[in-house]
Amino acid sequence: xxxxxxxxxxxxxxxxxxxxxxxxxxxxxxxxxxxxxxxxxxxxxxxxxxxxxxxxxxxxxxxxxxxxxxxxxxxxxxxxxxxxxxxxxxxxxxxxxxxxxxxxxxxxxxxxxxxxxxxxxxxxxxxxxxxxxxxxxxxxxxxxxxxxxxxxxxxxxxxxxxxxxxxxxxxxxxxxxxxxxxxxxxxxxxxxxxxxxxxxxxxxxxxxxxxxxxxxxxxxxxxxxxxxxxxxxxxxxxxxxxxxxxxxxxxxxxxxxxxxxxxxxxxxxxxxxxxxxxxxxxxxxxxxxxxxxxxxxxxxxxxxxxxxxxxxxxxxxxxxxxxxxxxxxxxxxxxxxxxxxxxxxxx
Ligand SMILES: NC(=O)C1=CN([C@@H]2O[C@H](COP(=O)(O)OP(=O)(O)OC[C@H]3O[C@@H](n4cnc5c(N)ncnc54)[C@H](OP(=O)(O)O)[C@@H]3O)[C@@H](O)[C@H]2O)C=CC1
Ligand SMILES: O=C(CO)COP(=O)(O)O
Numbered sequence: 001x002x003x004x005x006x007x008x009x010x011x012x013x014x015x016x017x018x019x020x021x022x023x024x025x026x027x028x029x030x031x032x033x034x035x036x037x038x039x040x041x042x043x044x045x046x047x048x049x050x051x052x053x054x055x056x057x058x059x060x061x062x063x064x065x066x067x068x069x070x071x072x073x074x075x076x077x078x079x080x081x082x083x084x085x086x087x088x089x090x091x092x093x094x095x096x097x098x099x100x101x102x103x104x105x106x107x108x109x110x111x112x113x114x115x116x117x118x119x120x121x122x123x124x125x126x127x128x129x130x131x132x133x134x135x136x137x138x139x140x141x142x143x144x145x146x147x148x149x150x151x152x153x154x155x156x157x158x159x160x161x162x163x164x165x166x167x168x169x170x171x172x173x174x175x176x177x178x179x180x181x182x183x184x185x186x187x188x189x190x191x192x193x194x195x196x197x198x199x200x201x202x203x204x205x206x207x208x209x210x211x212x213x214x215x216x217x218x219x220x221x222x223x224x225x226x227x228x229x230x231x232x233x234x235x236x237x238x239x240x241x242x243x244x245x246x247x248x249x250x251x252x253x254x255x256x257x258x259x260x261x262x263x264x265x266x267x268x269x270x271x272x273x274x275x276x277x278x279x280x281x282x283x284x285x286x287x288x289x290x291x292x293x294x295x296x297x298x299x300x301x302x303x304x305x306x307x308x309x310x311x312x313x314x315x316x317x318x319x320x321x322x323x324x325x326x327x328x329x330x331x332x333x334x335x336x337x338x339x340x341x342x343x344x345x346x347x
Contacts, residue, residue, distance in 0.1 A: 005069045007036035012083035014038075014176055017097055019046060019071065021059040021149035021287060022114055023088030026177070028153055030086075031069040033179045035271045039071040040078040047071045059287070071285060079104040084112065086143070090288040091117030091198075094126055098133040110139030110169045112162070117290045118297035120325035123304075127190045139169035142190050142344045143177070144197040145248035146256035148263070152182070159183040161248040163193035185248065192240025196231060196250035200257050201291040202298050203227035203266040205315045208269020209325045223311065224258050226255035229341070234298070236344075237305035265291045272318060275323050295319050310335060 007013075011034050016027040019041025031037040041047045043058075050056050050071035054064060072078050079085065085105060089097045094115050105111065111134060119129050130140050145160030152158050160177065162184055163168035174184035187193065206227060210219045231245050231254070244250060257263040261270075264285045271281035282289055295316040303310045314328035323331070 007031065007157060008034035011035045012172065012176060013081065014086060015040060015048050015078045015082040015085045016086045016088055017075075017078070017101060018089035018093075018115075019043065019050065019056065019059070019088060020088070020090075021056075022087075022147075024050065024060050024065070025149040025153040026067045026086060026088060026114060026143075027069055029179070029182060030176050031066040032155075033176060035176050037069050038082070039069060039076045040073070040075055041071065042088075044073050047073050047114060060150065060153050063150070065153075075100060076104045079106065079109075081106060083107055084176065085109055086173075087111065087113040087115060089115060091115050091126065091290060092120050092293060095119060095129050095133065096187060098130055102134060104135075105138075110141065110166065110172070112141040112143055112164075112169075112173045114143040116144065116194075116201060117294045118194075118198055118301075120293040120297065122266060123297040123300035125191065125194050127194060139166040140190070140233035141166070141170050141173045142197070143173060143195050144193050145220040146252040148256070148260060150262060152322065155181055157181045157183075159185065159248055159252070161185040161187055161193065163187040163190045163244070163249070165190065187244060187247075187249075189241045189244040191238055192235050192242075192244030193249040195235050195238060195240055195256075196253060197243050198290070198294050199227075199231045199234070199298055199312070200288075202252070202295045202312050202315050203230070203297070204257035204263050204265040205272070205291045205319070206265075206311045207273075207275045208266040209267075209318065209328070210271040211266075212270040212273020213325055213329065215329070220258070224254060227258070227311055228253055228254055230312055233342075234305065234307050234309065238301065261316045268292075269315075278319060278321070291315070 013036035014030050015038050016023050027039040030232045141164035147158050162170045162174045170186040174186050177184040206222045268281050298312050299316050317323045
């Protein structure tokens with residue numbers, strides 16, 4: 001597909017907030033589909049490179065971005081007259097970004113996000129944060145699924161899903177993403193979709209640790225499958241739909257992130273399993289590693305609902321330096337024997 005030099009008049013315009021790897025990749029995708037698209041970020045040099053040289057040298061070096069993609073550090077200018085706002089900052093910056101955008105959002109523009117995680121400290125779901133900051137009358141949607149930024153940026157085929165309580169808005173958000181090599185599905189389960197996107201990052205650390213310790217392919221498959229079981233059990237307790245987690249937002253993203261070395265959360269686990277410190281590993285990765293905070297928030301949710309999550313709990317303890325990866329393994333292997341599925345998991 002040839003990148004358009006100019007956006008097509010009449011197509012909904014989009015502001016993408018957050019110029020890291022995922023925000024840049026999604027903005028490039030949407031611009032390639034002919035939508036007037038502007039990318040907002042806070043780093044002036046990075047933004048100038050995107051706007052003028054059509055490259056994000058820090059987060060997606062060497063990948064050509066569409067000339068029609070504009071970039072700015074001016075939030076008010078980015079949001080002027082847009083039809084759709086897509087927030088793609090890390091979860092720790094989600095609430096402050098919503099508060100910053102609120103005064104400039106055109107009244108008709110709904111807000112979607114591709115951030116994965118919970119509000120750090122409170123464990124609130126991001127749609128709960130968005131409802132509080134923006135009010136309950138603003139259409140909201142979550143964009144999630146198995147999608148490495150680099151692959152999307154270079155145009156490799158990808159499928160993701162858009163969940164919203166607002167069907168027309170879900171369709172609009174899906175439409176701007178959907179294209180010749182990108183499939184965007186829709187759903188109405190924000191709880192399940194957000195839970196899947198957050199939990200898979202924690203479970204990817206577990207699989208990375210197992211692979212870093214060279215425990216073998218059986219252990220990897222066992223870890224992924226029992227990890228899915230943890231997702232399903234917490235999802236049932238919070239009221240999400242099981243089918244959401246059997247799809248792109250759950251199983252799909254879990255498999256990608258647990259097995260693909262482009263995953264920063266998996267790479268953190270690999271490094272820990274090989275004996276590196278968490279500080280050194282996170283520094284070497286050099287990008288956001290959501291599991292570091294999400295593990296605490298997953299366990300906060302689990303405790304709130306009285307659900308036992310052995311793998312996620314072990315990851316939390318390893319990330320806090322309370323146990324070593326080897327001790328985490330011993331804990332998991334010495335658990336009591338039990339039926340694979342408690343009754344009623346898919347009711
Ligand atoms: N990368 C991927 O493949 C995917 C990522 N995601 C999710 O997308 C979200 C963003 O991740 P990703 O783009 O990968 O992260 P990166 O580490 O690539 O980039 C983070 C971006 O967020 C910006 N940022 C950090 N703090 C703030 C803040 N307080 N205000 C405004 N901007 C801020 C950074 O700006 P600066 O450079 O100035 O620090 C940078 O542009 C995460 O929740 C992640 O889980 C979801 C699917 C795929
Ligand atoms: O969310 C992602 C893939 O869907 C990206 O995973 P990482 O944040 O682990 O790189």
